[in-house]
Amino acid sequence: MNKLYPTHIPTSSFQKGLLALGSAAMAITNPVRGDMVAVMGETTAFRPILENIRQRMERDVTGNRLLRNRPRITNETIDRQYLKSLPEGTLGREYDRFLEGLHTDPDARPTVKYVDDDDLVYVMQRYRETHDFNHVLLQMKTHMLGEVTVKYFEGLQLGLPMCLLGGIFGGGRLKTKLVFFLCSILSYNVSKLFSLW
Template structure:
């Protein structure tokens, strides 16, 4: 199952089901570490106890985000989802983690993925996804994310151009490393109670979390 899913993920980093299976199978040790981090944080414990989920796309709470300025986290998240045709319920369920609490930790990571896109300013292109996987690999220590990040740096299985590959190595991976160093000692992003930050100015939220917005992709050829 791991080999089959890994090959599918290598062929298409946007294959959510294959990527999810790799994460499910390879992450038990990292998940226990992440759960320990969450249990050591008041906000993390609250997340584990309440087990919040993003608002459903048909939920009035999601529609209410449209009324928020794009300068807020909630407004930015809503714009990202609508502009790219995504829905909060589109992430696959956890299938290969038996422990109920660990399964939620992985689900929380998975459901927060689009929050990170909005927070970091990364597009949902193959190159953008690979950069985000590099961020997640360092932030959470998940093997599946590291696999995809390495794929991007080595050529993205032909799914990124030569120019994008060069930019990944020369611009974005150094940005990822700088960001990881900046966040050293801070709480895991899994401890952030995103649902209580909808009205927060996104610049203020980034500053509080030690986040530098991503550079823009420039090279395509």
């Protein structure tokens, strides 16, 4: 297989399987390894799942515009000074505060490498770049409970295996008290999700 885009690393199904298993083991034992979480996300994001997300985006006015224009969330496209000037409680202001608290920026998200379809690369990249928005919207920090909650939310919304697996296996690492809290959050998220359908 030839390179389809500048960062593409062509891999066979067998290689993807090995990468998925290895990165999953690393991500579960060491969740701060964002590079392994990214590899797991890409190697388990099977074509039908990404195509389903793309089709849902195509049916939505805003999603369709995103697919046509392919805007990115990067240091070049986000004016952090403007975000700082926004009123307290707005998504932009809280997103900037979230990034400041982590001492990070939008460019810290790795680019997609293992998706073998040029049209689906943007879908995966967009998911990755909006992950921190979900932390802000759900008011979840980047501790284990926060990551598990966000992964479940993303898994229910998008159907990405890495998100669902991260929620399940990450949830297994929570203390009993936090599991009950997670269950209450999840039941709320699921009820809201199904009310939209």
